[in-house]
Amino acid sequence: MAQVTRSTIAPLHDKISVTLSKEDYLPGFEKSLKQQAKNVNVPGFRKGHVPAAMLKKMYGPAIYQDEVLRTAGQELENYLRAENLAIFGQPMALPSQTQQSIDMANPGDFTFDFEVGLKPEFDVPSLTNGTVLTRYKVDVTDEMVNDELKRMSQRFGKMEHPDVSETEDDVVFFETGVADQQGSTERPVMISRLPEALRAKFIGAKAGDELTINPATDFADAGEASTFAKEILNTDQLEGEHTAKVSKIGRIDLAPVDEALFAQVYPKDTPADEAAFRTNVREDLQREYDRIAGERMDSEIFENLVHTTPIELPKDFLKRWMQNGGAEDKPKTAEQVEAEFPQFEHQLKWSLISDKLIGDNGVQVGIEDIRKDIKGKVMSYFGVEDLDDAPWMDNYMKTVEKDEKMMNETYQNLLFGQLFEKLRGKFATEEKAIGEKEFFALPRPGAAQHQH
Numbered sequence: 232m233a234q235v236t237r238s239t240i241a242p243l244h245d246k247i248s249v250t251l252s253k254e255d256y257l258p259g260f261e262k263s264l265k266q267q268a269k270n271v272n273v274p275g276f277r278k279g280h281v282p283a284a285m286l287k288k289m290y291g292p293a294i295y296q297d298e299v300l301r302t303a304g305q306e307l308e309n310y311l312r313a314e315n316l317a318i319f320g321q322p323m324a325l326p327s328q329t330q331q332s333i334d335m336a337n338p339g340d341f342t343f344d345f346e347v348g349l350k351p352e353f354d355v356p357s358l359t360n361g362t363v364l365t366r367y368k369v370d371v372t373d374e375m376v377n378d379e380l381k382r383m384s385q386r387f388g389k390m391e392h393p394d395v396s397e398t399e400d401d402v403v404f405f406e407t408g409v410a411d412q413q414g415s416t417e418r419p420v421m422i423s424r425l426p427e428a429l430r431a432k433f434i435g436a437k438a439g440d441e442l443t444i445n446p447a448t449d450f451a452d453a454g455e456a457s458t459f460a461k462e463i464l465n466t467d468q469l470e471g472e473h474t475a476k477v478s479k480i481g482r483i484d485l486a487p488v489d490e491a492l493f494a495q496v497y498p499k500d501t502p503a504d505e506a507a508f509r510t511n512v513r514e515d516l517q518r519e520y521d522r523i524a525g526e527r528m529d530s531e532i533f534e535n536l537v538h539t540t541p542i543e544l545p546k547d548f549l550k551r552w553m554q555n556g557g558a559e560d561k562p563k564t565a566e567q568v569e570a571e572f573p574q575f576e577h578q579l580k581w582s583l584i585s586d587k588l589i590g591d592n593g594v595q596v597g598i599e600d601i602r603k604d605i606k607g608k609v610m611s612y613f614g615v616e617d618l619d620d621a622p623w624m625d626n627y628m629k630t631v632e633k634d635e636k637m638m639n640e641t642y643q644n645l646l647f648g649q650l651f652e653k654l655r656g657k658f659a660t661e662e663k664a665i666g667e668k669e670f671f672a673l674p675r676p677g678a679a680q681h682q683h
Contacts, residue, residue, distance in 0.1 A: 233302070235310045243349040244545040246325065249306045253338040256302040263294050295335040303343045311347075319348040319545070319579075320552050348548035355584060357539045358657050364531050366660040369520035369670050376513050383512075384485040387495050391482045395437045399423040402481035403433050405463050417478050418463050426450055440477040447471075520667075527676060529651045532658065534677030537580050544576065585650065592653045596645045604641055605631055 234250040268286050276282075307322060325344040333341065396403055399422045410416050422433045429449045432442055446469040450456035453469075460466050464473045486492050493508050494501045502508040553568045553575065563571070588594075606624060615621045631637060 233306045235306060237314075240346060241545065241547060243351055243543060244548045245347050245349060247307060247310065247322065247345045247347060248342055249303045249310075249345070250340060250342045251299065251302055251306070252340050255306070256299050257338060259302060260295050260298040263298055264291065267294060292335050296333045299333050299341060303341070307343075307345055316347065317350040319350060319549060320557060322347045323548075323552060323555060346548060346551075348545040348552065350583065351543050353540060353542050353583070353587075355536060355540050355588065357535055358654075361659060362535065362539075363659045363661055364528060364535070366528055366662045367524045367665050367670055367673075368662050369517075369524060369667055370664055371513055371516045371520065372667075375516060375667060376509055379512050379516060380488055380509070381485070383492065383496055384488065385483050387486040387492055388483040389486075391484055392479050393482050394480065396422065396434055396480045396482075399430055399434070400483070401434075402483070403436055403477055404479045404481060405475045406478040407463065407465050409465055419481060420459075420463065426452075426455075436477050436480065438477055438479050441474045442477065443472050443474055445470075445472045520670075524670070527673075528655070528660075530676040532651065532654050533581065536584050537577060538677065540580065540584055542580050542583060544579065546572075546576075549575075549579070585647070588654070589646065589650055592650065594646060594649045594653065596642055596649065600645055601638060601641045602628060602632075604645055605637075 232252070233255045236248045236250075238246050238248075240246050264287060267290050271286065271290070273285070273289075311318065311322075322345040325346050331341065331343075390402075393401075402419045402421050404417045404419050407416050407418050411418075420433070422430050425433065426449065429444075432444075436442060444459070444464065446456035446460045446464070450459060456469050457467075460469055460473070463475050466473060486495075488505060488508070490501075493505075496508075497511060502511055550568050550572060553572070554563050554565060556562050606618070606628065609624070609627065610616070610618070610621060613621070618624060
């Protein structure tokens, strides 16, 4: 009978040894050999009538080795299940001092050594030690309302095409030669959204002009430079000067702030006058900034839990697991593992913490919750208020439920939505009024802890 023993390599890092005798694997070997005899085709013999000696000579060594390894793996799996061990990833075979020979001609005892990383037990102190988090309240000013009204007027305004760009509110269209999803090869650039030092190049432009751009120097933000280079210049090269040809100029004739605009923005409950319209816009802005501030607070909770929860990890095991392929099934170099490990460790800790808190707080998401969420989003998208007005919904949902990616993403969103809703109530908070610019200038949550 197989013997399984366990010993410690390091904290949360164990060795499991599986020792097999021939009685453990020979019955399975003989059974597999007989099964092979029923299915194999050998020229000169009828199927299922190949002599046993010939069959054993041809296929025996491979079947023998497979059966020994399969039996060892099954014994390991049975042990892990019986001991109820919570481990990271999958067990890994420890490199042997000498290559073990699995010889069909000499059946005997075999010992296989595996290493496992054990998941730790831990507490989450910040949920009970009175940690106070800041809940920001962005003050929506008259200036912000005016800016939003201008955006609405632009959105519902009419595009004109003058000969020359004159102000930063103008749009310059470039000919890229590359069609987008709508088949257009033109790409618009609003001058006001460019870096201030670059805007002068665009004012005074007209159809046919070729503007010279150096993304690396004209843009301070590398992301904006990369986007401009790909979308307008059709290149991944940021260094050096590139030319972009102007196809036309666009100027939006702003829609007046009147009853027509009120109805376009709020068709279901149209404000009676400009004062009521401004009130609606202010309330919508406040809701949006409250949502953004709420997301920031969730990020603060996330970072606080990860960085203040003491969790010991079997780092040596995890690094070797990553190097052997880990969850990606793609081996990495030692250098890659060292570079990627901090982010991997950060996410792994959150996975452990969130799994614990989901269980501790009884967070559950069922299939009906997923269906309801998807239906609600579809109805909102199409402006449907009653399922009776969407007779196509049942067929649509049958198709959606076959989309594993969408179903899983919806499940994850609902699961973590419920979790953070519970976590928000477990932290003491203090509200702080803040201006829009000051809010967006705040360092990202966890920035201090991520500086190593």
